[in-house]
Structure formats: C-alpha cells, structure tokens
Amino acid sequence: MLDARKRQVLFAIVQDYIQTAEPIGSRTIAKRHSLGVSPATIRNEMADLEELGFLAQPHTSAGRIPSDRGYRFYVDAMEVLPVLTAVEAEIVKRQLGSILRGQQMMLDALARLVSSLTNYTSIVIGPQPHQARLKLMQVIPLDENRAVLMLVLDTGMVANEVLTLPQGLAMYDLLAFCNYVNLNLAGTSLRKLKAMHFEAYAGQFHAGAQAVEQAMDSLIAGLSRSEGDRVVLGGATNIMNQPEFRDIAKLRAIMRVLDEHELVLRLVTSAPSTSASVSIGAENAIEALRDCSLITATYRLSGGQTGHISVLGPTRMEYARVIALLNYVTKLVSET
Amino acid sequence: MLDARKRQVLFAIVQDYIQTAEPIGSRTIAKRHSLGVSPATIRNEMADLEELGFLAQPHTSAGRIPSDRGYRFYVDAMEVLPVLTAVEAEIVKRQLGSILRGQQMMLDALARLVSSLTNYTSIVIGPQPHQARLKLMQVIPLDENRAVLMLVLDTGMVANEVLTLPQGLAMYDLLAFCNYVNLNLAGTSLRKLKAMHFEAYAGQFHAGAQAVEQAMDSLIAGLSRSEGDRVVLGGATNIMNQPEFRDIAKLRAIMRVLDEHELVLRLVTSAPSTSASVSIGAENAIEALRDCSLITATYRLSGGQTGHISVLGPTRMEYARVIALLNYVTKLVSET
DNA sequence: TGTTAGCACTCAGCACTGGCGAGTGCTAAC
DNA sequence: GTTAGCACTCGCCAGTGCTGAGTGCTAACA
Structure with a gap:
C-alpha cells in the first residue's frame, strides 16, 4: 500500500506531531x-x-499534520504492541494492588490511577452484572415502622433501601413477603427480575402493595446500576492541558458529553471487546469528539461480569503507550 | 455606614454587573x-x-465593578430574603419529589437539579451518619469460599463487601464471628467502631483473623463514607459559561480544586450551618477560588444526619436567587 | 528515473500605528 | 449640593508591513 519510505515519513510525522503538537516540516x-x-x-x-x-x-505555508486516516494507519501498523518498561509495570502493579483490595472505592481509584499514568482523561465503567441471579432477599426492621430491604445477588452484589411502612402494611406482612420471594424467586436472573411485577405478589396483603412494588423496582434498578452502568471519570482536567483544547468552545462541548453519563456509557460499551480498541477522530459517532480519540479496553472478572476502562485524549495521542498501559491494567484487574 | 444614595448606587452597580459582566459607567x-x-x-x-x-x-477609562467588599455589603444588606416565584417553587417541588423517592441516586440527581436551576456548578455532600449505631452484622454465604459481609446501621445505612475465605478460615468460623459481633457490639456507635480492632475478636479462630480485620475495616470505612463524605458535582461545565473564566488557566485551577474531593469536602463542611452561608472571592481559603463565590446550605434529615448543598459561581453571582433556591431545596429535603 | 539544490512564493504571527468611543475627573456655573 | 462642559485616558480594533517557516516547481545531476 505504501512503500517503505512513505511509511517512514508518515510515522516520523505522526510521532513528532504527537510530541510537539506543531505541524512538521520536511527539514525537521x-x-x-x-x-x-x-x-x-x-x-x-x-x-x-x-x-x-x-x-x-493547516495552511499553505505550514508543515504537515496527520489526518485521522494517518493516525489509523499508524495505529494499525504498530506491528508489535509496545510493552511497558519494567519500572512502569511495577508502579502499576503496586498501586493497582492496593486499589483492588477494597471493593467499594475501586472505580474511583482506578479512574484516578489511569488518568494520572496517562495524563489523559479516563473513563471507567463498572462491571456489568452479566447473568447474575437472586441469592436472597432480606428485611431488617429498624424500628416500628421502618425497615431496610435488601437484595443480594450470587455475585455478591447488594442493593438496599429503607422503606417506611405505609398505612395498613405491618412489619410481619413485609417479612412474609420476603419469605415468599426467597422461596419462589431465589435463582431468578436479574434480567427476569427487572421485567417482573411485584404488585401481584405483594397484593396478598391488604394494603401497601404499591409501596412494596415501588421499593422493589428501585432496588432492582439499583442492582443493575449500582456498580455496572456506573460511569466514573478520572482526571477530567487533563484534557485542558492539551494545546488543541485551549479553545473554550471545543472544551465545553467535550465536557458536556462527559457529563452525560448515559451517552458515555453507550459510547464506551459499544467498543468491540477485543484487547484494546481505538476509535480516532471522526470515527467517534459523537460530533463533539471529532478531535478526540478514545481507547477502550475490556476487563472480565471471574464472575463473568465485564467492564471497561477507556482513555480519552486528542487525536494526537500517545497511542502506543496508552494501549500498552490499558492492556496491562485490564489484565491485572481481570485476574482478581 | 453608607448614606441612602451611595447604597442605591452601589446596589445598582452590583445588580447591573451581575447581569452584564461588564464594567458599569455613570451614564448607564x-x-x-x-x-x-x-x-x-x-x-x-x-x-x-x-x-x-x-x-x-479595571482601568482608568472604564466603568466600575464591585469589589469583594462591595458584594459582601450587598449580600449582608439584602434585607428581606427574596422568595422564589410560585412557578419556580412548583418546579422545584415537583422535580425534587421524584428525586427523593428513590434513595440511591439521590445525590447525583440532586446535584443535577440544583445546577440546572441555577446555571452554576453545584456540590452536594451526602448525609453524614451523625451518631449512627450498629444495628446488625450479617454474613451471607455465596458459595463454598465466598461470602458477603454486611453491616447495617440503625439509620438504615448498609455497607457490604465480598470476602473470599482465606486458607484456614471456615465459613462457620465467619458465622460465629458474626454472631459474636451481634451479641456484643449491637448498639455501638459508628465512631467507636471506627477505632476498634477486630483482629482481637477474630483471633479466636485459628487463622484468617487478619483478613477479617481488613474486611471489617473496609466495611466501616465504607459506612462512614458510603453516603456521607460523598461529594457529588453537578453541572461542572456551567462554570465555563461564565465570561470571567474564558481564561483556560483560571478554569483549570478551579477544576483541579473540584477534582480534589477531600478538599471540596473540607471547604463545604467548614461553612457555618446557618440557613445559607456565603463566602465571597478572597474569603475562600483556597487560592484558586479567589474569583469565585460559594453559597452553602445545610439540610438535616429526620435521623439527625446532616449534609450540604453548595453552589459555586463567579463572584458576580445571582446571590439573591441562589440563596432563595438553596433555602427552599434544603427545606424540602430536610422534611423528608 | 529518482534525487537534490535553488529559488520564488505563500501565509500565519507579531509588532506597530492611528482612530474610535466609552468613561472619567475636574472646573466653573447654577 | 448639583450639574454641564470639556479635556484626558485607555482598551479595542482594523490596517500595515515585516519576518520566518515551509512549500512547490524547475533544472541540474547521478
């Protein structure tokens, strides 16, 4: 497709431009x-x-900059995927180790780690409860008319909510309902639970069926989004360090996209879950990200749940380094 | 202190400048x-x-703009606190109603609501478990060597974590430990729990005491920060709409502060918890917020837990409207 | 045929200029 | 104490000319 020298020239330009952010001339x-x-x-x-x-x-008397297509060629042609230096790998390993220990803060810390290592903005999507099933429901009375409702999945995921008993619903009604659920619905997949109507079950009690229905729906919604569906950003300010975004208007457009978590979720999860997938500039469906590249890697927990880690930067991005890093991080996360 | 006409002039300048963001001349x-x-x-x-x-x-031949002191005088002198229009109040009430129903997403949604109503950046701090006490601990086995540990407070707050049983620790050991905790520690305040060493309790089992200790610490830490200590930002992009921040450097400094959740937490919680407290420009301890004002209001849930809602904007801020709004929102939240 | 030196040309960026308009402070009159 | 008039200040803007980086083309060379 391109002879050897053309390739060399193209690669030289891409590499130099990634470093300097200025058009590259022939003399350089x-x-x-x-x-x-x-x-x-x-x-x-x-x-x-x-x-x-x-x-x-950019203009007649300036040097050249790579087009989206140029970057694409460069990325596709990076024959042997670069590896992190031993030092970098060690740093990642150590920091990641302490993050993975506690489960709660994981997403935040992970996002922070990735963004600090890359100097770009990172996006972490929590593990999706893939085919999780209901393990158990539980009601814990707090006082005469308040109780914690809790659903536990076999993946260990838990959702809870405080329910204030409405008129006509007694605590033992609620406990009975809970028993009923445990007897009949244990092992039901989260997907089925979502589609289920609890009003019918709860209807056996004189009143408050609607309140119970509402609480259950909220719990189930919470489960499917408590960790999964959760979008965490890291180092959103890093994007401001890039000279291409010193223009406030562009910056604002990008930040607005990042604020829309549903949009980000769709964007990131639509990436093919091969090792690390790269979408460059206009390859991104979203207009505002026309000048950005997004590198997405997928991790897969032992429970079968999958999640994503992405890095968002300018099209002039250190592809090699970021890809290597993401591959390494997702590998480590997957092993846990 | 100031005669009537000086006041009128000052107020006129503050109000006009808040609207136009341009120096105000005498003719205007x-x-x-x-x-x-x-x-x-x-x-x-x-x-x-x-x-x-x-x-x-700003310069010799320009109009005048208010100084921090000018804003301060203006804020202090707003004799009768302005009230929202009936229409606005209705909107807030309706939207807030649907937010307060579900508990999980509350902070996010609340932050979003406030920022969209004010067009500034909002900061929401979750309710602090003030004097919460341990209600119950629970262990739910998932399979042979994994279990969910769960702590429930009497406020209804729940923290959970998956523990993989280490070598030498059997499931029934864990269950026994759980019983032990329930018998001896129910009713203990969160504060005391924080200071406690579980290794001693767990030590009765042959092995795995350290793992249990670690898990408990993580749970308790999770409790005290699961909702409380949680900082949620809304509409961070709104700050970019302000003409005073079209300078990237200033913007970056501010965003960097907002990224540091611990710093934000300290900043917001250090406000006196009277109705709505205002800190203007250099009154903020943080250098980067020299050109910003922060309005903070406190809400107080029925359980005695308190949290905060803040709005961050330029010193040229619609103080009256924001204060009225925050007072109204916190009132509604507190009543729930 | 591919490579190279030389040269004319282009164009963004920068510094400089002068005109404009908004707004001030001062003075003198009311 | 208030006001009109006026000279003065200064940021902003558009126009101008210079510089330097980089190109494309042509003609000579291996």
Missing part, C-alpha cells in the same frame, strides 16, 4: 530522523501522502 | 435606574465608593 524530519534523503525528497513524499489522505496541511 | 446607571440625579453626581458617589473599597476600576 530530515534532521530528526536519519532517513538518508534530503528535505526536497521528503517534500515530494509528503505531497504524495497528502494526496493519499494520510496528511493534511 | 443614570439611564437604567431612576435615581433622579445626573451622571456627574453619580460619578462623585462612585469615586467615594471606590475610595471606601466597595468598587474597583
């Missing part, structure tokens, strides 16, 4: 990379590469 | 507010006000 390449040819020759190659759509020129 | 005031005097007179008053430190002049 000739000096920094020893290709053994003069700037004039490189100019010819650059003109060809531009015609082929791999490079672009 | 004479036209927009009918003070019955000519621009020249107003100029004299303005010169006096500047000398007194209530106004400042």
Whole structure:
C-alpha cells in the first residue's frame, strides 16, 4: 500500500506531531530522523501522502499534520504492541494492588490511577452484572415502622433501601413477603427480575402493595446500576492541558458529553471487546469528539461480569503507550 | 455606614454587573435606574465608593465593578430574603419529589437539579451518619469460599463487601464471628467502631483473623463514607459559561480544586450551618477560588444526619436567587 | 528515473500605528 | 449640593508591513 519510505515519513510525522503538537516540516524530519534523503525528497513524499489522505496541511505555508486516516494507519501498523518498561509495570502493579483490595472505592481509584499514568482523561465503567441471579432477599426492621430491604445477588452484589411502612402494611406482612420471594424467586436472573411485577405478589396483603412494588423496582434498578452502568471519570482536567483544547468552545462541548453519563456509557460499551480498541477522530459517532480519540479496553472478572476502562485524549495521542498501559491494567484487574 | 444614595448606587452597580459582566459607567446607571440625579453626581458617589473599597476600576477609562467588599455589603444588606416565584417553587417541588423517592441516586440527581436551576456548578455532600449505631452484622454465604459481609446501621445505612475465605478460615468460623459481633457490639456507635480492632475478636479462630480485620475495616470505612463524605458535582461545565473564566488557566485551577474531593469536602463542611452561608472571592481559603463565590446550605434529615448543598459561581453571582433556591431545596429535603 | 539544490512564493504571527468611543475627573456655573 | 462642559485616558480594533517557516516547481545531476 505504501512503500517503505512513505511509511517512514508518515510515522516520523505522526510521532513528532504527537510530541510537539506543531505541524512538521520536511527539514525537521530530515534532521530528526536519519532517513538518508534530503528535505526536497521528503517534500515530494509528503505531497504524495497528502494526496493519499494520510496528511493534511493547516495552511499553505505550514508543515504537515496527520489526518485521522494517518493516525489509523499508524495505529494499525504498530506491528508489535509496545510493552511497558519494567519500572512502569511495577508502579502499576503496586498501586493497582492496593486499589483492588477494597471493593467499594475501586472505580474511583482506578479512574484516578489511569488518568494520572496517562495524563489523559479516563473513563471507567463498572462491571456489568452479566447473568447474575437472586441469592436472597432480606428485611431488617429498624424500628416500628421502618425497615431496610435488601437484595443480594450470587455475585455478591447488594442493593438496599429503607422503606417506611405505609398505612395498613405491618412489619410481619413485609417479612412474609420476603419469605415468599426467597422461596419462589431465589435463582431468578436479574434480567427476569427487572421485567417482573411485584404488585401481584405483594397484593396478598391488604394494603401497601404499591409501596412494596415501588421499593422493589428501585432496588432492582439499583442492582443493575449500582456498580455496572456506573460511569466514573478520572482526571477530567487533563484534557485542558492539551494545546488543541485551549479553545473554550471545543472544551465545553467535550465536557458536556462527559457529563452525560448515559451517552458515555453507550459510547464506551459499544467498543468491540477485543484487547484494546481505538476509535480516532471522526470515527467517534459523537460530533463533539471529532478531535478526540478514545481507547477502550475490556476487563472480565471471574464472575463473568465485564467492564471497561477507556482513555480519552486528542487525536494526537500517545497511542502506543496508552494501549500498552490499558492492556496491562485490564489484565491485572481481570485476574482478581 | 453608607448614606441612602451611595447604597442605591452601589446596589445598582452590583445588580447591573451581575447581569452584564461588564464594567458599569455613570451614564448607564443614570439611564437604567431612576435615581433622579445626573451622571456627574453619580460619578462623585462612585469615586467615594471606590475610595471606601466597595468598587474597583479595571482601568482608568472604564466603568466600575464591585469589589469583594462591595458584594459582601450587598449580600449582608439584602434585607428581606427574596422568595422564589410560585412557578419556580412548583418546579422545584415537583422535580425534587421524584428525586427523593428513590434513595440511591439521590445525590447525583440532586446535584443535577440544583445546577440546572441555577446555571452554576453545584456540590452536594451526602448525609453524614451523625451518631449512627450498629444495628446488625450479617454474613451471607455465596458459595463454598465466598461470602458477603454486611453491616447495617440503625439509620438504615448498609455497607457490604465480598470476602473470599482465606486458607484456614471456615465459613462457620465467619458465622460465629458474626454472631459474636451481634451479641456484643449491637448498639455501638459508628465512631467507636471506627477505632476498634477486630483482629482481637477474630483471633479466636485459628487463622484468617487478619483478613477479617481488613474486611471489617473496609466495611466501616465504607459506612462512614458510603453516603456521607460523598461529594457529588453537578453541572461542572456551567462554570465555563461564565465570561470571567474564558481564561483556560483560571478554569483549570478551579477544576483541579473540584477534582480534589477531600478538599471540596473540607471547604463545604467548614461553612457555618446557618440557613445559607456565603463566602465571597478572597474569603475562600483556597487560592484558586479567589474569583469565585460559594453559597452553602445545610439540610438535616429526620435521623439527625446532616449534609450540604453548595453552589459555586463567579463572584458576580445571582446571590439573591441562589440563596432563595438553596433555602427552599434544603427545606424540602430536610422534611423528608 | 529518482534525487537534490535553488529559488520564488505563500501565509500565519507579531509588532506597530492611528482612530474610535466609552468613561472619567475636574472646573466653573447654577 | 448639583450639574454641564470639556479635556484626558485607555482598551479595542482594523490596517500595515515585516519576518520566518515551509512549500512547490524547475533544472541540474547521478
């Protein structure tokens, strides 16, 4: 497709531009990379590469910058995936170890770790309760008319909610309902639970069926989103360090997208769950991310639940390093 | 302190500047507010006000803008606290109603609501488990060597964690430990629990005491921060709409502060918990918030737990409206 | 045929300029 | 005490010319 020298030139431009964020001229390449040819020759190659759509020129008398297509070629052609240095790997391993110990804060800490290591914005999606099943329901009375309702899944996920007993619903009614659920619904998948109507079950009690229905719905909704469906951002400010976003308008558009967690969720989870998938510039469906690249990696917990870790940066992104890092992190997380 | 006309002039400038974000000249005031005097007179008053430190002049031939002190005077002097219009109140009431129904998502939704109503950035701090006591501990086996540990407080707060049984610790040991805790520690305050060492209790079992200790610590830490200590931001992008922050450097400094949840927590909780407290510009301890004002209101749940809702904006902030709104919102939240 | 040196050309960025308009402070008259 | 008039200040803006980086083209060379 591209002869060896064109490739060399393209790669040189991509690499230099990733570092400097400034258009690269022919002389610069000739000096920094020893290709053994003069700037004039490189100019010819650059003109060809531009015609082929791999490079672009911000204005007539400027150097070249890679186009989306140029980055894509670069990413696809990174033949051997780069590996982290031993030092970096050690750092990640140590920090990740202490994060994985406690379960609660995991997502926050993970997002923070990834963003601090990459200097980009990170997005972490909690593990999706894939095929989780109901283990047990529990009612814990707090006082005469308040009780904690709790649902436990076989994955260990728990949702709880305080219910204030409405008129006409006694505590033992609630306990009976709980027994009923445990006898009949243990082992039901979360997906089925979602579709279920509890008013019918609860209806055997004189009143308060609606309140119970509401509480159950809320619990189940909580379960499916308590950890999974949960979007956590890390280092959102990092995006501001990039010179391409010193324009407030662009920045605002991006931040607005990041604020929309449902949108982010769809964006990240739509990535193919191969090792690390990269979407560059306009490949992102979202208009505001036209100048961004998103690298997404998937982790898979022992329980079969999957989640995602993404890094969002400018199209001028350190692809190699970030991909290596994400692969390593997801590998470690998956092993836990 | 200030004669009536000086006050009028000062208020006119504050109000106009809040709206326009541009220095206000004497002619503008004479036209927009009918003070019955000519621009020249107003100029004299303005010169006096500047000398007194209530106004400042960005440059010689510009109008005046309020200083921190000017805002402070304005806020303190807002004699009768403004009330929301019936329409606004209705909107808040309706939206808040649906938020308060479910407990889980409350903080997120609340932050979103407040920021969308004010067009500033909002900060919500979850209810602090003030004097909560341990109601019950529970162990729910998932399979041969995994179990969910759960602590329930009398406020209805729940923390849970999956424990993988280490070598030498049997499930019934864990259940026995749980019984032991329930018999001896029910009713213990969260504060005391925090200081407690469980290794001693767990030590009666041959092994795994350390793992249990670790899990308990993590649970208790989770309890005290699961809801309380939780900082949720809403509409962080709103701050970018303010013309005073189109300078990226300032913006970045502010966002960096907002990213540091511990810092935000300290900042917000250090406010006196009177109705709504306002700290203006340099009154904020944090350097980066030199150009911001923070309005904080406190809510108090029936269980005695307290939390905070804050709004962060430029010093040129719609104090009256935001204060009224926060007072109303916290009142509604407190009643639930 | 591919490579290279030389040269004219382009264009963003920067510093400088002068005009404009908003707004002030001062003075003198009311 | 208030006001009109006026000179003065200064940020903003558009226009101008210069500089330097980088290109494309052409002609010469291996």
